[in-house]
Amino acid sequence: MPSAEIITIGDEIVSGHSVDTNSSFIARKISSAGIEVKYHSSVGDSLAPMEELFRSALSRVDLVITTGGLGPTDDDITKKALVKVFGRKLIYHDEILKDIEERYAARGITMPAINQNQALLPEGATFLKNRLGSAVGILLERDGKILVALPGVPAEMKTILKEELIPLFNNRFDLLQIAERIVRTSGMVESELAEKISSEIPLPDGVKLAYLPHTSGVDLRLVARGENADMINDAIEQPEGWLKRKLGKVVYGGKGETLESVVGALLKENKATLATAESMSAGMISARIVNVPGASEYFLQSFVTYSDRSKIDALGVKSKTLKKFGAVSKETALEMVKGALEKSGADYAIADTGIAGPAGANDEKPVGLVWIAVAYSRDGELITHAKKFLFGTDRRINRERATSAALNFLRLALLNELDDSK
Amino acid sequence: MPSAEIITIGDEIVSGHSVDTNSSFIARKISSAGIEVKYHSSVGDSLAPMEELFRSALSRVDLVITTGGLGPTDDDITKKALVKVFGRKLIYHDEILKDIEERYAARGITMPAINQNQALLPEGATFLKNRLGSAVGILLERDGKILVALPGVPAEMKTILKEELIPLFNNRFDLLQIAERIVRTSGMVESELAEKISSEIPLPDGVKLAYLPHTSGVDLRLVARGENADMINDAIEQPEGWLKRKLGKVVYGGKGETLESVVGALLKENKATLATAESMSAGMISARIVNVPGASEYFLQSFVTYSDRSKIDALGVKSKTLKKFGAVSKETALEMVKGALEKSGADYAIADTGIAGPAGANDEKPVGLVWIAVAYSRDGELITHAKKFLFGTDRRINRERATSAALNFLRLALLNELDDSK
Incomplete structure (x- = not known):
């Protein structure tokens, strides 16, 4: 080599x-x-x-x-x-x-x-x-x-x-054969994954596993090298299959796939359209969705409502809700996502509202707190889900993690994997 | 050292x-x-x-x-x-x-x-x-x-x-003294800058100049080293001042400043608010504005209108305009920016519409074509400006460059430096 x-x-x-x-x-x-x-x-x-x-x-x-x-x-x-x-x-x-x-x-x-x-x-x-x-x-x-x-x-x-x-x-060059598999995960931190995986995974000789954490999640990378392409492919398929079975819906894709490309493919498959309502992410969700060429097939628009006023005007959030529960709350997230669905006429909507930091926190609501909500209709009925996340103290990382969490939440909704419906 | x-x-x-x-x-x-x-x-x-x-x-x-x-x-x-x-x-x-x-x-x-x-x-x-x-x-x-x-x-x-x-x-450590100045520019490519600068700039011995191109523009970095802090500071101030005078409004800031932080500071200084209307950038402009902590003081909302329908519904763009001139046109950019100003009640608005690629081009409108528009009122009168840009063929780079160009166009508007008013 x-x-x-x-x-x-x-x-x-x-x-x-x-x-x-x-x-x-x-x-x-x-x-x-x-x-x-x-x-x-x-x-x-x-x-x-x-x-x-x-x-x-x-x-x-x-x-x-x-x-x-x-x-x-x-x-x-x-x-x-x-x-x-x-x-x-x-x-x-x-x-x-x-x-x-x-x-x-x-x-x-x-x-x-x-x-x-x-x-x-x-x-x-x-x-x-x-x-x-x-x-x-x-x-x-x-x-x-x-x-x-x-x-x-x-x-x-x-x-x-x-x-x-x-x-x-x-x-x-007369190049050596390399087999590589990427198993991309979202929603579980590196140490949790390692506890589930490291002592149990069947790793044939010559196959290496690495954990690569990003703000989107953790990539698991398997690499095998050898002179015979068939042999190294066989050797790598065993742990790859094991990881996918073991981790289930935590796995969102493989090499070259991103949360936004996977979500885009699911929307296309369902012939469904999408709108977003963004507060803390402030456009990062839609910017990532549009990274995927051809996103115009399913992406309609985003309501980036940073001020309280714009949440009311653009999305129909009630000022009573903002007053009683605050802009960063389950109630506001749900009204945002319903407003986005209704105003855009999209089939799916996703919303986020949170405290990116450094300012904006109080005793009950720390920096890093984010509410994510998703809405869609199924069999004529409006379904919504909301989930609370608690990230760290860095403004930019919090916004990136909220963006990834929203995309992952939408992915799970598209797969019918959410069960905390209200 | x-x-x-x-x-x-x-x-x-x-x-x-x-x-x-x-x-x-x-x-x-x-x-x-x-x-x-x-x-x-x-x-x-x-x-x-x-x-x-x-x-x-x-x-x-x-x-x-x-x-x-x-x-x-x-x-x-x-x-x-x-x-x-x-x-x-x-x-x-x-x-x-x-x-x-x-x-x-x-x-x-x-x-x-x-x-x-x-x-x-x-x-x-x-x-x-x-x-x-x-x-x-x-x-x-x-x-x-x-x-x-x-x-x-x-x-x-x-x-x-x-x-x-x-x-x-x-x-x-007993550390050597270093003086460094960053002169950040936007709106001029590296070779144009070099033609204006390289043969004329007065560079004292021991002071080095480097050109650092980004999608936001080109940073000019001056570095001087020595044992005496006063001497190296004197040596570096001469070319720094020369660059600022020579390049004028092309310079938007120094070390640690970004287009979005400079625009944010200008908006605060003017006690003005901002809304954006984004098509090709699809949230990247608002996401960058919100990178700056405290952006809620001046940033209200963004209308990310990716589909034609959303341009009509959310911003009041006329369907006649879209039909006659297309979504990527001066006319659409101007209607988008006026809509954003009106619907948000902001003091300033900025809009972009373009062809990111790889698809969407035709004989008259190549990949990389972008129209940027800005609107505000001055002495009770609505002022708008629009400008055409032609970037390259890479989807992501085109979107990043459009985002930077929009922020720079807004900066020039805030400085009263735009003269192509209509």
């Missing part, structure tokens, strides 16, 4: 001013393709340490992938380092410049002259087409080792990696 | 199944405190390579900070590696377990027994209180070198770092 090192470049990464999402994306893609990622490392925009890192990486792995430092500005020096390490000069490529000019023209903008830098590549490099930006990917080889330099802009890096590089690696 | 290496631990990181946001956060915090981050590295959940990495890190830097592998489950083995590298045994700490039990009790949940593992620490360790979770931070010292192990859950790591660790470092 070929080994790889992923190097992310930029003062902004080493100093922490940019979050590096590139190395994880690259690692995921190339390890799924059967390449072993041995190291990640990062270095700033300075020539000597960059050269040094490129040299040591080329000595310890078969494949080095770098991102960043290919832009047109003065602080972008990856090509300078490549020229030094590989002992080659820069060559001008007219076809690259033409391509950039055309893209600017299509947007109705004159290309800034500084982009001429982007047409210079080290001699002997293979260039990898970038259809989203001006920095092409660069592939250099020496002594059986490969170095690939990709731009740091995530969308550009991803497109080049998927469209150009992975197919090239598949041709080039 | 003490040097540091940040190590993130976990198979999920090396294989890319988790995005590592921890190392950038830590790097930012400790480099602002005057510690030089020399390396970032990552290693999986396997004992031998983890020990090896801990040993080499302790040999090449003064301070090693690790995150991850401190959870209660079997795949968490950071403490095992520490025990080996430092040659110490694990000691049980009753006070840590009591603290965890109390936190579970406060949430009304019985503590899963597996959390007893969390009370075991290497002998001689200083523990760093974690008020958000069950894994405390661990600080070990040997031969003048320090290793700190922090939990991998970002909120927990951040809290321990800010509340416990940075104050400890400030006492411990």
Whole structure:
């Protein structure tokens, strides 16, 4: 199995001013393709340490992938380092410049002259087409080792990696087989899951289980490696099936599925439409639903009612309810969700109201308190459910968890799995 | 200046199944405190390579900070590696377990027994209180070198770092002075900015400028280092002032400010309220506005009108307008924003409608086309502005850029900087 090192470049990464999402994306893609990622490392925009890192990486792995430092500005020096390490000069490529000019023209903008830098590549490099930006990917080889330099802009890096590089690696290396299964769960914390799973799960030799917690829930990841695809697939199916049986409705999907994609698929399957009424999440539920391409088939609208007044005007919540029980209450959540169903004419509605923090709490209602409600009609009857959640103290995390909890609650409603009906 | 290496631990990181946001956060915090981050590295959940990495890190830097592998489950083995590298045994700490039990009790949940593992620490360790979770931070010292192990859950790591660790470092090291300025811009791409700036900006020796592009715009970061705080502050103020004068209204703020926090501050200053009408962004604008604590002072509600029907019902958009000009048009954007202003009673409203992709485009209206509109009244007169944007082909990036463009358009309206009034 070929080994790889992923190097992310930029003062902004080493100093922490940019979050590096590139190395994880690259690692995921190339390890799924059967390449072993041995190291990640990062270095700033300075020539000597960059050269040094490129040299040591080329000595310890078969494949080095770098991102960043290919832009047109003065602080972008990856090509300078490549020229030094590989002992080659820069060559001008007219076809690259033409391509950039055309893209600017299509947007109705004159290309800034500084982009001429982007047409210079080290001699002997293979260039990898970038259809989203001006920095092409660069592939250099020496002594059986490969170095690939990709731009740091995530969308550009991803497109080049998927469209150009992975197919090239598949041709080039004789890759080991890897089987991987993701079992995605929502509604149970990591330690509860571990108590249910860890001592009992049948894990064949060579299969590893990892718990990956997110604000949406916990992903359970199974990985098996080997030379025989059939054998590793058999080995991984046993614990995968066991997890699904053991955890039941806590499991919402597998690899590539999200709460919003699963909910979207269930709505489509039921030919049903959806509206949301959001207070604490303030648009995060609808924003996630619309992440899924084609959401317009089932998603109608969201009532983001942050003020009391808007809850009354847009959703018909009674001011008496707000006065007696407060905006964060089961009663308000239920009136919100009924209002959303009625005003939108949707088949399903979901609502949330809570205290995100840091302000807004009192003795009875702490920061992190959230009420989620769902409404729909079944056999001509209006059904509603409401559930209380108590999250933590961080404003943003509370809002993300409320959003995920609402999507999960809607999923359970769509599956007829809610039993606390009123 | 003490040097540091940040190590993130976990198979999920090396294989890319988790995005590592921890190392950038830590790097930012400790480099602002005057510690030089020399390396970032990552290693999986396997004992031998983890020990090896801990040993080499302790040999090449003064301070090693690790995150991850401190959870209660079997795949968490950071403490095992520490025990080996430092040659110490694990000691049980009753006070840590009591603290965890109390936190579970406060949430009304019985503590899963597996959390007893969390009370075991290497002998001689200083523990760093974690008020958000069950894994405390661990600080070990040997031969003048320090290793700190922090939990991998970002909120927990951040809290321990800010509340416990940075104050400890400030006492411990004689730190170099660093001056940093962030000049945040919106509405101009990196290469345009570079053409305006790079050949002209007066950069004193030792001051570095970096361009950091995001979907919100481009941050310009100036950094100066030295022993004398007054000297480096003087050196950095010159290019900072130059950038602000040169770029004018393109600059929206500095370090720690976001488009939504700046817009929030302007609304508060004007004692004005806000509503949004969102189609393509589908709640992302309101979700970002509500990111700012205290947004309830000025934010009333959002009309997320994804379907044509909801644009008509919730905002009073005319069906004739939708038929004649389409949902993605200047006319619809203007009717949406007027509807939002009127129905909410807010002082300002902002609207967006666009084609996020991949579907929905036609010959006249490509993917990436967005109309943004703003409305408010001034001296009793209704003022509206609308502007067309053409972004790229990626659904999520298009929606993020539309959201930022809308917030920036609102900012310019609040500053009286829009001149295309109709």
